[in-house]
Amino acid sequence: MNNLLVHLIVLALGVCTAQRLVQVQESPLVRAEGYHITILCNVSGYSGSTQQNFEWSIYLPSAPERQIQIISTNDPTFPYAVYGNRVQNKEIYIERVDRDSVLLHITNLQPEDAGQYECHTPNTESAYWGSYSAKGNLIVIPDTLSATSVPQTLSKVEGDSLELLCEVSKQTLQHTHLAVSWYLQKGDQNLKVISLTRDFILRPGEAYRQRQASGNVRLDKTGGTLYKLTIYKLQPFDKGEFFCEAREWIQDADKSWYTIATKRTDKTIVNIKGVDRDFSVQLENDGRFFTAGDTMELKCVIDAQNVQDRYFSVLWIFNGTQIANIGRNAVPTVNGNYASRDQMGRVRFAKESDTTYLLKIYHVRLEDSGKYHCRVTESEKTVTGDFISRETTKSGKILINVQPVKSDLSVVVTSNTTRVLEGDLLEFVCNVRSAKRNRRQLTVVWQLINKQKQTTDIISLDRDGTQLLGTLYRVRGASGEVRLARVRPESFTLVVHNAMVSDDGEYVCTVAEWVMNTDGDWQRIGKHSDHAVATVTPLESSFSVTAITRTPSVVYDHTFELQCFIRPVFPSRVPVSVTWKFQPGGSGPSYELVTFTHDATIAWGDEMANFKTKTLITKSASNIVRLSVSKASDLEAGRYQCVAELWHRNHMDQWIKKASKSSNPLEVKVKPPDCKLKVDKMRRNLVVTEKSDVHLNCSIRNQTSPDAQFAVLWYMQKSPDKSNKLILKSRRDSVVEHGNWLGRGEKSKERLQFDKPSTGLYTLVLQNANVDDSGWYYCQVEEWLLNPNDVWYKLGEKTSESTVVTVQHPENNLQILKTEQNISMPEDSWIQLDCNISNRTSLDSQLSVTWYVWRMLEPERQRIFRLNRNSVFEYGGSADNAVRLKDRLQFERSSTGLYSLGLQRATTGDSGGYYCHVEEWLLDPQNIWYKVGEDQSGMTAVTVQQPEFKMQVDKTELNITVSNKGNFQLNCNVTFRTRGDSRFAVSWLAWKSKGAVDRMVKETILKIDQNSVFEYGSSRSGAEGMKDRLKLERPSSGLYSLTVRNADTSDSGSYYCHVEEWIQNANNAWYKLGEGESGLLIITIQNAGSSLQEAICSNDALFYFIFFYPFPIFGILLIAILLTRYKTMNAQKKSDGKNGVPLLWIKEPAVTYSPTSLEPPDFRIGPGGLA
Known part of the structure; x- marks a missing residue:
């Protein structure tokens, strides 16, 4: 029973005390190896004023569950041996910032110092309540920062230009910024020339600000790593040692920037020889x-x-x-x-x-x-x-x-009031001395030369005694404050009552001497002046107003106090009014709160009624005005300022504000209590199949006050680098608002279910998920409390860790048989192409089947047929191709997974590699068809062969001699053809000798294509001249006979025919199957009239026999010749005149004869043929 009572008392005391909270610097902290680093730890929420102790430990990545003790503020035996030497050598030490706050120092950071650091505070109360330790991660990265500049010594002349290069680089994997600065070292002082900050802003040093603004100092980044300093028009001041400094900055988790590495380059010595520019x-x-x-x-x-x-x-x-x-x-x-x-x-x-x-x-x-x-x-x-x-x-x-002509005047100004206070009397006497007094008149002008060297007329006295006030002194002169009196004939007194600050300066008395000339006109013959300096000290010369506060930041419902100090303490004739001004929120217009007037009354402002019931204002004899505000709220947060005014009476007995000064502004912040909201930070990965439900949880682990209300916002990101979109918001009053989630409208709202199954737990269910729902989902919780003015305000907000949702399509199971095969067939055959689908993802899917062909020597595949998922046929890949293929293609689906395509009347152009490509399409939850997968079959190599070429042409060779003007026949005989319906294209050609050097030239005589179209040769001297002498006959389907009439010697040559065999394919297109040539027919043309003469003249024996033998035997020889001639003529008639050469009795005649020739033998007489 006694133990139960003790526990109840301890529990009661614990509820009344604050909850202990230990916090370390927000992590992770990324720091570079080899540098001095610190980690902050503080504790709050403990009772009493006891100084807190701290213990630091580390959990290494290699053993995350094992604690290694590093250092303690109260236990020297606390460190483990691995850290003992470093602690003893002050390489690791603790700096106490306050009784409840310390800094852990590591002077030379090593890679093994990376890990999770824990800060622990031993309990100083009678009971445990709250958290006594906190952890933070430290990441140690290599120091990759590099800064180099070539050290050198440069001699320059004043006015020259200077260029220096600094190469800065880093290989840090983390996102860091670089800052580059150039310095000039003069003795022990380093003067900044110019720098490029981490925010890419150029900032000149104070000594170079004006020269940078005029463009004479530049810092340019050239390339990726070079920074060039340029100084135009060097000055002697620029002499010294220049160096470049690079700093690498990283942004910590608390959004503050921290320098993790610094490098300085070698120095460049610059000597500058000055140019004498003095004058x-x-x-x-x-x-x-x-x-x-x-x-x-x-x-x-x-x-x-x-x-x-x-x-x-x-x-x-x-x-x-x-x-x-x-x-x-x-x-x-x-x-x-x-x-x-x-x-x-x-x-x-x-x-x-x-x-x-x-x-x-x-x-x-x-x-x-x-x-x-x-x-x-x-x-x-x-x-x-x-x-x-x-x-x-x-x-x-x-x-x-x-x-002047002559004047002996002398002027002396005297005064006993050269130093007076504002409001006192100023008096100056101007004495004139002269030896001549007859017939002269004096004019006097009093002037003031102020500190700005501006001259102002005060008052003047004319020759006739008329006084004229200056423009700026007429009002004061009318009230009697400014007077000029002529006490004696040669003494002029200036009196200024109620001296003002503007009366400070040099008072000049100018006296002009006038004499009357012979014409009766006054002529000035001399002017003299003297001056006296007067100093008027303003009352407010030492006037100052200062505001202070010891409570610049307060929590709701607390009291803060402001004080206004007015110095010096002025006499009673100079009363002071004090006004406190307030600027809500620190921006916008200011309002007057309360005023102590110069006649000792208090006046409240009209704008801020809330201050009257909670504000206390007091004023002490030493001119200290205090403003105390209780029950602080947001309405009292802002900027406060004290305004003091000096008052005095003028010559009309009216109060006039003499001076006004404002104090320094005081910023008072009224803040809510610290937010202790915590939400679940566990990261989750969720993979679901399309059309399933996605369940998301948002759990509140801790809250600041039991009276708090919460607003929960659900967000979704397609990826971490995309902007987030609001899905749904549950306000603190449980009103649910839907966001424009991916712009999906009302249908998306129907898929969302929001619920709060228990205190602190909120759920969101996304029904019938589709692939577009994949992304990063997280919740944001806002904690709301009532402020002192009974207005709900948002104390803070926390964001959960993301739940990565992946909505997947059904797994692609489409499979096509990959069988490879080779098919050879003759033209006009049937090609069967099968596409066998062995498996598919879903029976509800739709298929698109496309057949392609790769043809030899073609760079790309050609589509020949497509059956899309809507069962629509598409022929070919172009309109022209579609027309040719439509009548030859036949599609058939013989079974569920077998698709067949038939190609009839195959031609050689159909040879190639054929395969089918299949796409499978499914309908998603939004009734949109999408492609779930695709596959293709193996390759079917199809070879369509032409018929075997069997054409034969007669290749018999003949030698024929033809007389001039005779005819000869060129036969072209196709002895065998491949097919009975084939056609022939026949060409006759000849090799002829041209010129004196026996150059052989081929000429085309006649062409007949497969469509019986004639084409003659183009040579005018050769084949073209034969056009009218040609006659073509075709005695049979394979025999072509070409007759050349009226032959001449130019027709001599070697003739042959060239034959092409053409057949028609299944597409009714003609193509050349093969070609062949006949044997040569050698044609020789001779002139008939010159045969006997050539025979006699070409034989010496015959020539002497005829002309030189003795005449007695002439008669016998004549009879023999006549008999020979008679027989020759008979033989010529029998041979139909084909050889055109008369027969003679000759010795061993040369005979050319071919046993296959249809012509009679050709007898030719050669040299030495006669006996």
């Missing part, structure tokens, strides 16, 4: 004392090097006032009253040469007396064409004295 200015003149009406000339002379290549502008200054400016283009700009004198030609400003600038005044006046000097400014032209001022030099001042 001096002198003012030259021909005198310093002038009388009114003289001509005055001043010259501003520049002494510099390379003046012609430099840009100078000259400013002429008279008594501190700019009177003219001669710019870089030598065009003068004249100011003030000198402009009118310039227009009248009484003054001249000009540039005489590159080094000399002229000021010339004609007819000088008394007012031209004063100090003259010139100020010369050199400008530098930038790369953009703009000019920037580089250096300014002034000449010495020359005092020019223009004397």
Whole structure:
């Protein structure tokens, strides 16, 4: 019973105390080998003020379940031996940030330091309540950062350009950013020249900011790894050692950026020899004392090097006032009253040469007396064409004295009030001394020259005693604050009451002496002045307002306090009003909360009514105003500012705000309690088949308050790099809203079922899933609480780990028989092509079957027939092909899985490799057909053969001699043909000798194609000349006879015929099956009239026998010749005149005879043929 009571008391105390929470730096942390790293750990939610102790351990990847102790804040024996030396050598140590926060330091990170680190805090309370340890992962990666630059020593001249290269690379697998900076080392100081930040932003160093803006300093990235620094127009300041620094940055899990590696390159020494760019200015003149009406000339002379290549502008200054400016283009700009004198030609400003600038005044006046000097400014032209001022030099001042006719006046200004406070009295006395007093009049002008060198007329006294107030002093003069009194004839007193800050400056009394000339006109003969400096100290010169707070951040329902310090403490005649202003949310307009007025009343603002019931404001004698706000909420979060105003009475006894100053703004943040929401972070993979249901869970593991309400949002991503889409949202009030999930509309909503089966568990069921539903699914939970103003606000949100859903099509089971075969057949046969489907995915599927053919020497396959899934026939791959194939193709489906395609009347063009390609289509849950698989059969090699070529042509060779003008016949005899319906194409050709060198030329005599179309040869001198002498006969189907009539010697040659056999295929197309040639027929043509003469003259014995034998035997010989002639004529008649050669008694005549010739023998007489 006593133990039960103790447990109840402990439980009660535990409920009343906070829950302990240990947190480590958000992981994973990716760090590079060899660098110093830290890991933060803090504990909260414990009771009391006891300093907390920390213990660090590691779980190595090789043994994730084994704890290895590293270091402890209170136990020196805590480290294991493997870490003992490193802890003792301070390579690993703990830095205490606060009593409940520490940093673990590892000075030289090693690869074996990678693992899961655990931070543990021993319990300091009487009971255990909460979490006492937290873990975080540390990933150690190799240091792959490299930065190199060639070390060198460069000597440059001022004005030169400098280019330096730095090569930076990395091979880090993680996503990191590079930052590259160039530095100039001058002694121990490293000056940044320019850098390219990790966000790819160029940032110049402070010393190079202006030169970078003018384009004289550049940093360019050339290629993938080179960074080029360019400095144009080097200056002596650039002398030193340049080096490049590369930093590799990585973004941690808490979105902060961390430098994991740094490299510096070798240094390049740059020496710069300066160029003398200094210049001096002198003012030259021909005198310093002038009388009114003289001509005055001043010259501003520049002494510099390379003046012609430099840009100078000259400013002429008279008594501190700019009177003219001669710019870089030598065009003068004249100011003030000198402009009118310039227009009248009484003054001249000009540039005489590159080094000399002229000021010339004609007819000088008394007012031209004063100090003259010139100020010369050199400008530098930038790369953009703009000019920037580089250096300014002034000449010495020359005092020019223009004397009147004669005047001996002297003026002295005295004052006892040269230093006064604002509101006091200023008094100045102007005393005039002169030896001459007869017939003269004085005019007095009091002027103020302020700190800006601006001259203002205060009051003047004319010759007749008339006073004239300056424009800016008329109001004050009318109220009596500004007065001019002539106490004595030669004493003029200026009194300024209630001095203002604007009255600070130099007070000048100018007295002019006037005399009357002979014409009765007053002429000024002299003017003299003196001055006194007065300083008016403003009341607000040390006026300051400062605001502070010790509670810049508070939790809902807590109190915060703001303080406003006003310094110095002003006298009672200068009251101070204080106003607190508030800017809600830190942006937008500001509103006045409350005001302590100068007459000690409190005025509340009208805009923020919620502050009146929870705000307390107090003001102390030391001008400290406190603003305290209780029960803080979001409405009180924002920016606060204290505004103080100084007041004083003017000469009309009216309160006037003298000065106003605002304090620094104070940002007050009112935040909700820390969110402790946790959701299930387990990653899941879910694989389902199409049309199944997908069940998704979202589990809340922890919540901040039992009164919290939750909104659950379900999202889906097609892939991790795609944007997410809202599927469904359950608001905190249980109202369900559907998102535009893939734009699927109302049908998608019907497939979703959302439920909350138990506290903290939300489920989503996706029914009838399809392939498009595959993706990454996760839930996002929002925790909502009531704020102090009874308004629901979102405290925080957490996202679960993704559930990877894969919706798969049914497995492809389509199979086609892969049988390979070779088929040979003659033309006009039937080709049977089978496509046998042995298996399919589903009996409800639809099939598309396509037959293709690969033909020899064709680069691509040709489609010959297709049966699509809708049972529509498609013939061929083109319209022309479809027409030729449609009548020859026959499709048949003899069984469930057997598809046959028949090709009739096969031709040789049908030879090739045939196969079928099958696609299987299924209907998905959205009633859309999709292709589930495809397969193809084995190759069927089809060879369609032509008929065997059997044609034969008679190849008998003959030698024929034909007399001139005779006829000869060329026969072409086809003795055998392949088929009875074949056709022939016949050509006659001849080889003939041309020219004196026996060059042989082939001529075509006549062509007859397979369609009996004639074509004659094209040679005009040969075959073309035979056209009218040819006669063709065809005694039989295989015999062609060509007769050449009226032969001449040009017809001699070797003749033959060429025969092509053509047959018709199954598509009624004719093609050449083969070809052959006949034997040669040698034709020789001889002239008949010259035969006897040639016989006699060509035989010496015969010639002497006829002409030189003794005459006694002439009679006998004559009778013998006559008898021989008679017999020869008879023989010639019998031979029908074919040989055309008379017969003689000859010795051993040469006979040419062919036993196969149909002609009689050809007797020819050769040399020596007669006895």
